[in-house]
Amino acid sequence: xxxxxxxxxxxxxxxxxxxxxxxxxxxxxxxxxxxxxxxxxxxxxxxxxxxxxxxxxxxxxxxxxxxxxxxxxxxxxxxxxxxxxxxxxxxxxxxxxxxxxxxxxxxxxxxxxxxxxxxxxxxxxxxxxxxxxxxxxxxxxxxxxxxxxxxxxxxxxxxxxxxxxxxxxxxxxxxxxxxxxxxxxxxxxxxxxxxxxxxxxxxxxxxxxxxxxxxxxxxxxxxxxxxxxxxxxxxxxxxxxxxxxxxxxxxxxxxxxxxxxxxxxxxxxxxxxxxxxxxxxxxxxxxxxxxxxxxxxxxxxxxxxxxxxxxxxxxxxxxxxx
Amino acid sequence: xxxxxxxxxxxxxxxxxxxxxxxxxxxxxxxxxxxxxxxxxxxxxxxxxxxxxxxxxxxxxxxxxxxxxxxxxxxxxxxxxxxxxxxxxxxxxxxxxxxxxxxxxxxxxxxxxxxxxxxxxxxxxxxxxxxxxxxxxxxxxxxxxxxxxxxxxxxxxxxxxxxxxxxxxxxxxxxxxxxxxxxxxxxxxxxxxxxxxxxxxxxxxxxxxxxxxxxxxxxxxxxxxxxxxxxxxxxxxxxxxxxxxxxxxxxxxxxxxxxxxxxxxxxxxxxxxxxxxxxxxxxxxxxxxxxxxxxxxxxxxxxxxxxxxxxxxx
Numbered sequence: 001x002x003x004x005x006x007x008x009x010x011x012x013x014x015x016x017x018x019x020x021x022x023x024x025x026x027x028x029x030x031x032x033x034x035x036x037x038x039x040x041x042x043x044x045x046x047x048x049x050x051x052x053x054x055x056x057x058x059x060x061x062x063x064x065x066x067x068x069x070x071x072x073x074x075x076x077x078x079x080x081x082x083x084x085x086x087x088x089x090x091x092x093x094x095x096x097x098x099x100x101x102x103x104x105x106x107x108x109x110x111x112x113x114x115x116x117x118x119x120x121x122x123x124x125x126x127x128x129x130x131x132x133x134x135x136x137x138x139x140x141x142x143x144x145x146x147x148x149x150x151x152x153x154x155x156x157x158x159x160x161x162x163x164x165x166x167x168x169x170x171x172x173x174x175x176x177x178x179x180x181x182x183x184x185x186x187x188x189x190x191x192x193x194x195x196x197x198x199x200x201x202x203x204x205x206x207x208x209x210x211x212x213x214x215x216x217x218x219x220x221x222x223x224x225x226x227x228x229x230x231x232x233x234x235x236x237x238x239x240x241x242x243x244x245x246x247x248x249x250x251x252x253x254x255x256x257x258x259x260x261x262x263x264x265x266x267x268x269x270x271x272x273x274x275x276x277x278x279x280x281x282x283x284x285x286x287x288x289x290x291x292x293x294x295x296x297x298x299x300x301x302x303x304x305x306x307x308x309x310x311x312x313x314x315x316x317x318x319x320x321x322x
Numbered sequence: 323x324x325x326x327x328x329x330x331x332x333x334x335x336x337x338x339x340x341x342x343x344x345x346x347x348x349x350x351x352x353x354x355x356x357x358x359x360x361x362x363x364x365x366x367x368x369x370x371x372x373x374x375x376x377x378x379x380x381x382x383x384x385x386x387x388x389x390x391x392x393x394x395x396x397x398x399x400x401x402x403x404x405x406x407x408x409x410x411x412x413x414x415x416x417x418x419x420x421x422x423x424x425x426x427x428x429x430x431x432x433x434x435x436x437x438x439x440x441x442x443x444x445x446x447x448x449x450x451x452x453x454x455x456x457x458x459x460x461x462x463x464x465x466x467x468x469x470x471x472x473x474x475x476x477x478x479x480x481x482x483x484x485x486x487x488x489x490x491x492x493x494x495x496x497x498x499x500x501x502x503x504x505x506x507x508x509x510x511x512x513x514x515x516x517x518x519x520x521x522x523x524x525x526x527x528x529x530x531x532x533x534x535x536x537x538x539x540x541x542x543x544x545x546x547x548x549x550x551x552x553x554x555x556x557x558x559x560x561x562x563x564x565x566x567x568x569x570x571x572x573x574x575x576x577x578x579x580x581x582x583x584x585x586x587x588x589x590x591x592x593x594x595x596x597x598x599x600x601x602x603x604x605x606x607x608x609x610x611x612x613x614x615x616x617x618x619x620x621x622x623x624x625x626x627x628x629x630x631x632x633x634x635x636x
Contacts, residue, residue: 143356164374315522
């Protein structure tokens with residue numbers, strides 16, 4: 001009897017606490033004590049030191065984190081002459097709003113930003129579709145051959161990316177069996193983005209923590225696997241899906257080498273590929289800086305809005321790596 | 323990791339279903355749906371993950387120029403790559419980068435994380451500021467930093483250091499300071515996201531331990547040294563290995579900052595692979611070097627795993 005009882009009582013309680021853990025990690029409630037205790041904090045020596053360190057840290061973080069971005073923002077509306085002759089003095093020069101327009105139209109940053117958006121959205125969709133399918137298969141459907149697939153997906157986590165880099169490029173040039181070339185199509189970036197073993201692991205962990213009772217109940221009511229996925233699993237996984245989406249959009253925004261290799265047509269190239277070409281050409285420095293600023297803007301604004309999700313996502317990613 | 327993921331539910335199901343396996347029952351029991359879900363997954367991984375790994379191994383023993391069919395050439399790609407006079411320099415540079423990144427880049431996120439965890443107010447602001455560089459696209463950040471590193475006295479870093487009577491420094495233009503300059507950038511770009519992972523790990527440290535140590539009279543520094551760091555030990559080991567694997571595959575930074583110069587001082591193994599494949603068109607040599615690097619990283623990971631496992635259990 002005890003053998004039968006155990007899993008029944010253990011499973012729901014574990015399932016209820018597990019999904020909350022990676023998402024709600026200590027920002028809402030008052031913190032527990034850390035290294036320094038409350039009585040330590042009342043000691044004048046500790047308080048002085050702690051305030052000093054705290055202030056220095058804040059100043060350091062503002063200079064290193066915000067500084068380069070603010071400088072880029074100001075440089076994007078300064079003259080080339082001012083930027084070159086006195087880079088720290090540009091704060092006090094008048095604004096040249098025309099730079100941004102020159103970069104947007106003349107340097108084609110506008111159209112390459114559109115390409116970047118298309119690549120980011122497509123890569124994110126492909127990551128989501130493939131990872132959700134894999135995680136649902138391994139966590140809920142659990143076919144007999146699931147462990148083989150799971151092992152094969154996990155194995156790719158441990159292989160360094162360098163080994164498949166050149167063959168992947170050759171695969172894009174000539175897809176085995178199909179014999180079509182994806183070179184100079186967005187598919188060349190979208191499809192490989194789908195093979196993200198890390199996201200499969202993250203999603204599978206989350207799906208595992210959803211109470212099985214919900215799915216059993218839906219099954220009794222006649223819902224098929226597809227309906228259970230769209231009506232129960234996906235709505236319950238919204239927080240983790242949001243985190244994966246955000247990290248994937250920013251990750252794809254940062255991509256450089258792969259889009260440079262597979263997209264040789266300048267009309268398809270994202271802004272990360274355009275920028276170095278712009279810098280190597282003879283466009284004025286002010287326009288280059290305006291282009292840099294425009295390409296930084298979107299991910300930084302995304303981060304400013306969804307800060308909490310980003311930081312939680314990166315933090316819980318560490319839990320899985322560790 | 324894989325054992326805990328899927329070992330449990332499989333065994334009983336197989337035992338029950340084995341005697342009467344028939345196709346109709348299999349389809350009705352969800353077998354067909356499982357196959358439908360598996361098709362996109364298997365196709366994407368086959369084409370873009372598993373396939374290229376196997377192909378990579380095959381290509382390293384072949385000669386191919388994309389026009390004529392590939393021919394098997396045995397170990398000659400490996401012989402060619404290993405006899406390349408630039409390989410030693412590239413390996414040393416890569417190791418030098420990894421070492422510098424470890425010495426400078428590794429402690430900073432840990433210190434940052436411990437400090438931020440102790441904050442009682444505004445810790446999200448500190449978090450956000452620390453993480454900010456991680457969302458900036460590397461290409462844009464590198465262009466910006468390349469300008470900051472201007473070796474003239476009017477360069478941004480040089481003029482700021484000039485206020486304190488330092489410099490001017492040649493930064494990227496000198497063979498001896500080019501690699502450290504790239505490491506400074508890489509630390510700036512990577513420290514924040516690593517710190518966030520440590521902060522998450524720190525939130526799981528058991529606070530009773532601090533309580534007990536305090537009662538025993540341990541000061542703040544001794545609590546950090548004897549409790550915080552040992553509790554983080556496993557995360558630190560994993561992050562160190564991940565950082566090593568990452569730094570041995572460094573490409574974008576030297577490619578955009580210096581292109582391998584000055585005087586090959588920032589030529590790395592991945593730059594060599596890129597040059598073999600996309601400048602010389604010698605895909606065989608490129609994959610051979612990739613396989614060698616992957617092999618070295620695999621050996622490093624295995625060695626690292628066995629060494630740190632002994633330390634973690636001790």
